[in-house]
Amino acid sequence: xxxxxxxxxxxxxxxxxxxxxxxxxxxxxxxxxxxxxxxxxxxxxxxxxxxxxxxxxxxxxxxxxxxxxxxxxxxxxxxxxxxxxxxxxxxxxxxxxxxxxxxxxxxxxxxxxxxxxxxxxxxxxxxxxxxxxxxxxxxxxxxxxxxxxxxxxxxxxxxxxxxxxxxxxxxxxxxxxxxxxxxxxxxxxxxxxxxxxxxxxxxxx
Amino acid sequence: xxxxxxxxxxxxxxxxxxxxxxxxxxxxxxxxxxxxxxxxxxxxxxxxxxxxxxxxxxxxxxxxxxxxxxxxxxxxxxxxxxxxxxxxxxxxxxxxxxxxxxxxxxxxxxxxxxxxxxxxxxxxxxxxxxxxxxxxxxxxxxxxxxxxxxxxxxxxxxxxxxxxxxxxxxxxxxxxxxxxxxxxxxxxxxxxxx
Numbered sequence: 001x002x003x004x005x006x007x008x009x010x011x012x013x014x015x016x017x018x019x020x021x022x023x024x025x026x027x028x029x030x031x032x033x034x035x036x037x038x039x040x041x042x043x044x045x046x047x048x049x050x051x052x053x054x055x056x057x058x059x060x061x062x063x064x065x066x067x068x069x070x071x072x073x074x075x076x077x078x079x080x081x082x083x084x085x086x087x088x089x090x091x092x093x094x095x096x097x098x099x100x101x102x103x104x105x106x107x108x109x110x111x112x113x114x115x116x117x118x119x120x121x122x123x124x125x126x127x128x129x130x131x132x133x134x135x136x137x138x139x140x141x142x143x144x145x146x147x148x149x150x151x152x153x154x155x156x157x158x159x160x161x162x163x164x165x166x167x168x169x170x171x172x173x174x175x176x177x178x179x180x181x182x183x184x185x186x187x188x189x190x191x192x193x194x195x196x197x198x199x200x201x202x203x204x205x
Numbered sequence: 206x207x208x209x210x211x212x213x214x215x216x217x218x219x220x221x222x223x224x225x226x227x228x229x230x231x232x233x234x235x236x237x238x239x240x241x242x243x244x245x246x247x248x249x250x251x252x253x254x255x256x257x258x259x260x261x262x263x264x265x266x267x268x269x270x271x272x273x274x275x276x277x278x279x280x281x282x283x284x285x286x287x288x289x290x291x292x293x294x295x296x297x298x299x300x301x302x303x304x305x306x307x308x309x310x311x312x313x314x315x316x317x318x319x320x321x322x323x324x325x326x327x328x329x330x331x332x333x334x335x336x337x338x339x340x341x342x343x344x345x346x347x348x349x350x351x352x353x354x355x356x357x358x359x360x361x362x363x364x365x366x367x368x369x370x371x372x373x374x375x376x377x378x379x380x381x382x383x384x385x386x387x388x389x390x391x392x393x394x395x396x397x398x399x
Binding site: 020028029030036144178 | 286291
C-alpha cells in the first residue's frame, strides 16, 4: 500500500496542527469555593480543627476505620490552613472550648483508567483484493490520578437545629488537580492560600 | 472518513482533467472578529482551505469551498465567580470553525498575468467552542448560516499558480449555545491548480 505513509503523514500533520492544552500536572489545578451567604461570619471569632487530615474511611460491619494522611505531608497543609484562618481574624481553640466554627480538612484520591486501541491496516491480494486489519488490535491502558483537598467550615451549634444532629456546610473549599509523583507540597499550600484569598467574606472582627 | 478522502481525491484528480476548473489548496491565517475576538484575541495560523471552481465561461465560475480554522488561547490562572461560587484555575480556549459554502466567482480579467477575482459563498459553518479547565470542558456548538465574500488574485503559469485572497466568514447567530454571530477574516496563501 504505497499511499499509506502519505496518509499517515497527512494525519500526523493535521494532528500536529491542533493546539496543545495543559502541559504540566499543575496546569490542571483548580480551586473551588462556595459559601452560605445567609451566615454571619463576621460575628464569629474562634475555630477548632483536627491535627490530622482524613484521606479514607472504610466501613466494615458498621465499624468505621479512618485513614489519615502521613504527618510529613499533612503538617504543612494544616499549618497553612491555620495561618490563613488566623489572618482572617479567627483564633484557634481546642474542640472542648466551644468553638464558633469547626474546620474539617480531607484529602481524596481518585484514579481513572482508560484504554485506547488502534488497528493496523493491510491491503493485499490473495484470493481477490481487499482491505483488512491485523488481529488482534493493540490496546494500551493508561490511568490518571486526581487529588482533591477539601476544607469544610461548619457551625457546631447548628447541629441542635437539625433532626439528624448535623450542621450545614457554611463554607467549602476544594482544590483539585492531577497528582504527580513529585508530591509537591507547594501546589497544595498555594491552593489553600488561593481558597482563602477568593473568600474575603470569611473575614471576621 | 475514507469516503471523504476519495471524494477529495477525485475532486483534485478531476480538476486536472478539465481545463476550465480551478482548485485551490491554501493555508489560512485567521483574524478573529466580533464574538470570537472577545473570546480569543489571538490570530490563528492553524487551518486548511480547499476551493474548487468550475468555469461556466472564462469570467464566471461556480464552485464549493470547505475549510477548517482553529483559534486557540491559553489563559493564565484567573478567578471566575458566579453567585456564591468561585473557581480559580488556568483556562484553555479553543474555537473550531468549519465553513462549507457554494460559491460564485467572477474573474475580472481572466487573460491577464495576474488574475483578480471576487467571490461570494453561501452555506453553513459548524462552530465549536471548548473551554477547558482542570479535566473538564465546556462545549458550545452552533451551525451558523454562512455568508462568505472573498477578494483575491491568482498568478498562473501553465497549470499551476499562486493564490492569495482575503475571505470574510460571517456565520449568523444560531442556536442557544453560542449566542452571538461567529465571524473572522481568513487571509489565504496557497496554490491553485488549473
